[in-house]
Amino acid sequence: MSAEVKANVKKLTDELKETHGITPGLAVVIVGDDPASRVYVNNKKKACEAVGFISEEYALPAETTQEELLSLVDTLNNKESINGILVQLPLPKHLDDKAVIEAISPLKDVDAFHAVNVGKIMLGEYDFLPCTPAGVMEMLRSYEIPVEGRECVVIGRSNIVGKPMSMLLLHENGTVTICHSRTKNLAEVCKRADILVAAVGIPGFVKADMVKDGAVVIDVGMDRDENGKLCGDVDFENVKDKCSYITPVPGGVGPMTIATLMKNTLAAENINRIL
Numbered sequence: 001m002s003a004e005v006k007a008n009v010k011k012l013t014d015e016l017k018e019t020h021g022i023t024p025g026l027a028v029v030i031v032g033d034d035p036a037s038r039v040y041v042n043n044k045k046k047a048c049e050a051v052g053f054i055s056e057e058y059a060l061p062a063e064t065t066q067e068e069l070l071s072l073v074d075t076l077n078n079k080e081s082i083n084g085i086l087v088q089l090p091l092p093k094h095l096d097d098k099a100v101i102e103a104i105s106p107l108k109d110v111d112a113f114h115a116v117n118v119g120k121i122m123l124g125e126y127d128f129l130p131c132t133p134a135g136v137m138e139m140l141r142s143y144e145i146p147v148e149g150r151e152c153v154v155i156g157r158s159n160i161v162g163k164p165m166s167m168l169l170l171h172e173n174g175t176v177t178i179c180h181s182r183t184k185n186l187a188e189v190c191k192r193a194d195i196l197v198a199a200v201g202i203p204g205f206v207k208a209d210m211v212k213d214g215a216v217v218i219d220v221g222m223d224r225d226e227n228g229k230l231c232g233d234v235d236f237e238n239v240k241d242k243c244s245y246i247t248p249v250p251g252g253v254g255p256m257t258i259a260t261l262m263k264n265t266l267a268a269e270n271i272n273r274i275l
């Protein structure tokens with residue numbers, strides 16, 4: 001599916017180049033040397049190249065100051081060839097990630113983390129959808145899995161996954177429950193779900209006895225098991241035979257997130273051009 005989305009973005013990008021001489025550009029900013037962030041940034045760069053975007057990487061040292069980072073964001077906000085700006089999180093502890101996100105122009109905020117875009121998501125009037133939840137919704141649509149009227153349970157309430165995920169399911173008329181670390185009887189709540197989304201960050205957190213027979217299970221987690229191997233929040237081996245659909249890790253939500261980032265950057269091109 002992610003390959004299909006990217007192929008479509010490439011086709012539209014080729015057309016844009018041919019008809020208007022415009023190439024969308026994505027700037028990715030990474031501060032410090034977190035190995036997981038490095039992998040994510042490399043994957044995003046590769047995807048940009050595959051769809052024909054300009055890809056600019058700004059790798060800053062861990063000791064970069066808040067002023068230096070804000071100054072770079074300001075430069076990118078004003079750079080015409082750049083349509084999308086992404087600052088890879090988490091930032092080193094001495095930097096204020098909230099202030100950095102708020103400094104990105106909402107028109108170039110392809111992650112949809114800026115308060116303006118978050119507000120629009122609440123209102124259902126979005127320019128950009130946050131990449132991970134939007135990728136999940138695209139999977140549901142593509143497999144013709146209905147959301148309307150169904151019990152949807154999201155485990156996790158982060159600003160980047162859990163909350164926007166819940167909102168998108170609500171906009172599709174799901175009956176949505178959000179669970180978190182203080183939720184009581186979590187297994188019982190999860191067992192009600194027709195669609196269960198795990199965004200917890202704990203390897204193998206969702207066990208078979210938390211899943212209803214025939215449920216759709218979406219695993220957002222990108223965790224490491226005891227051998228350092230990439231795995232998800234769902235105990236895949238024991239859950240897979242119980243549900244009607246399940247996304248694997250790796251190879252599920254992750255690639256769809258990157259494909260959605262490509263869609264957002266292309267959309268940003270159009271938004272910037274119109275305004």
Ligand code: NAP
Nearest residue numbers: 132156157158161180181199200201220221222253254257
């Ligand atoms: P996060 O900010 O750490 O949030 C985790 C959420 O899980 C919190 O809301 C937390 O509850 C809840 N939680 C933690 N322990 C729990 C427990 N025992 N029972 C119930 N809820 C519990 O994480 P995130 O940024 O949302 O990411 C979640 C996972 O998704 C991670 O594995 C991350 O790597 C992955 N991720 C993947 C992609 C992708 O592209 N595939 C993108 C983003 C993130 P409280 O709020 O009460 O603390």
